[in-house]
Amino acid sequence: MILTKSRIDLFELNPYEPCPCDSGAKFKFCCYKKAKASKPKRIIDLSYSDGRIHNFVKQFWEKTDFHTCFAFNKEECDDLIKSAHSIQNNRILNRISKDGHLYTISSTGTKEGPVSYLNKISRNKASTFFGFCNIHDTELFRPIEKKEYIGESIQNFLFAFRAHAIEHHKKLRKLNSQKNIFIEFPFTMLEKEHIYVYRVAQLDVRDCSVDYKVFKKDYSNANFDNFRTLYRKLDFEVSFAACSSFAVEYDLEGNIMNDIYSVGYEHMPSIYVNVYPTSGGTNILLSYHLNNDGTYKNYFDQLEKLKNEDLLKYLNFLLIQYTENIFFDPSFIENLSEKQKNSLLKSFDSSIYPIEKAILISEGSYYKFNLFEKNMDKSDS
Template sequence: MNHASLVAPRLSLFHRRLSPLEKMGRNERCWCRSGKKFKHCHLVREALEPINVFEQEQRMFAELRNGYCSLPAADPCSSEIIKAHTIQRRGGLAAISDSNHVLTVKPRMRDMIQSSGKPQPRKIGLKDASVFPGFCSKHDSETFKPIEGKTLNFELSSAFLFSYRAISYERYSKEAEGRFNAMMREVADRGQPFRKQAAMQSFLYDVSVGIEMGKRDMERAKGNFDNLFLTGGYDGFHYCGVRFDRVLPIVACCAFHPEFDLSGTRLQQLGQNKVELDTVTLTVTAFEGNTVAIFGWIGPDDGPARSLSDSLLAIASDRQADALIRLLFIHTDNLFLNPTWWDGLPNKHKVALNNMTRSGTTMRERTAAEYSNATLDLFPAEAMEKVAE
């Protein structure tokens, strides 16, 4: 079924763009659209002390530690909001670790600057990998206990829990992106001449438009999952699970709008706001020496999410792991790698995968060729069990 977004008009940013003005009336609303008067905003911005980007990053991290419990239930929360793992620490993360460390593709500010915007994966300890302050300790342990054991059977109930955790993480991440962007719009151009102020504010404003659209979409998707969680039913929820014959060198937990399937066929058109987009969750983790990949979604059984999962199943069983790895590098930074595997990859493969982490950003558009690029031999594994409901 062709998604309605494929024929919807693209959203034009032209009429939304900032119109920077070096001179304004002191009491006029500032051109940066902060809502403040010019005299309290950009009138004196050039005279302010420039920020230290590393100190600002630390302030951002401190701000983002303020979380909340994502569970909608009336059952009272415990007092502590914890660093909840989106991927189980003892199973999935530990299975791919070297000396209790994995690699993360999520860069720090220092990495971005030192690499001229092309950072490499970096080491991170298991206790800090894949965490977010999105649940209280009580609801994190009680809600996800059925999928935290040593074994996993593909069932509708367990697939739903993987999806619920993924959508909760993505909803929080979009909110965090919005908070960070707002902080940067306040301080990033301090001490800069007007020309740089205009360029930086215009870039950050354009980014904020995309963030707000993403927040809206994830809030809607989270609301749909909350409704099913509260009723205890699974009406409209579908999933696809694949179990591999060994542990793949990656784990991940994410939710996204599938733009292309793994043959390169376009499924949805982003950058429009007339049609609701379909969202799919994807969790990749390990149980009993085998990696499992679980797609989940609420919506039509013949829409973009099903087309994406079907396109994985249509690939030869011994190449599905490669396709899955590509898909994760394209769509999420909540992705963790085995250090030995990464170090052993040919340099051209590392370059290709690193480029995929920047797909869908202001640096690089996603392309059909990335999804269907079967020339990258990334990891030998066989898909040995497949379930779709």
């Protein structure tokens, strides 16, 4: 990326912008002197064991958690903010769990940097976030929690909104994480790489806030027809479930839709993805708001033309490339070969570290797994 005058603020804190410590004061009159006086040091001591580094990173991330309710009619909120499931626990996660557990892809800190691994967790903790109060977690999502999907516009709206909510919450946590680094290590407020991460996090939150306002307006007007939703029903159960929103970089013809690796100033819209097993089948829902026709209309036209076989091949890539909020049946993961597990994790990493993609391709290991392998035990039951 070429640094221009219009982009200089991506790498520097403006003296008169709000201080990242959230004091409300301008940076120049708040933490600037502290940042200048702070002595640079390693944030993570490389003399630590990998286990200690992992615990440090985990605790730092846990400090960013917060409770809120993303529902639109705040006056009706309950005081209790639940650990809400973005993927329904009793009708979806229970179908892919074994002895109350399932797998997800997690990251751990090491001396060499972040490393992805397959993490076995309780399904009661899977896909949870503190994003809705007790009332709204139940009442707002009743049309998709208590009713099978039949393509109603309110259902399409709610599946998209829940995918938005968990990503919005996560983006706010990532912004809080960088703010916490600034506070604990003030010298980082003058370091370009940390300021760049801060700018990316700010823009991610900005994009989510823009999208949230659109959801709120539609909900307030009871206008649920503003989403284009591609729906496919498979005749077998998959061994995973996913719920996420993200901006897609390229369409199926290789045309760029969002320059996701460069930091720009324009809104970068998301698509909303839900894939989950039902009794004897699988539901696939891909959506975008019609406000974003200019970005995604041709892309969805291309997706609509795909036969199921080709769509599944594409989703096998899309889900691992773009989302962390995906959970797997333990039997599926444990039956993968070591080569397939390595391909799954490294392909996931390649979305963050492009050099991994080149390595995997050279090894013939890029996306050498099939998320949509038929679960014969469930399909035949």
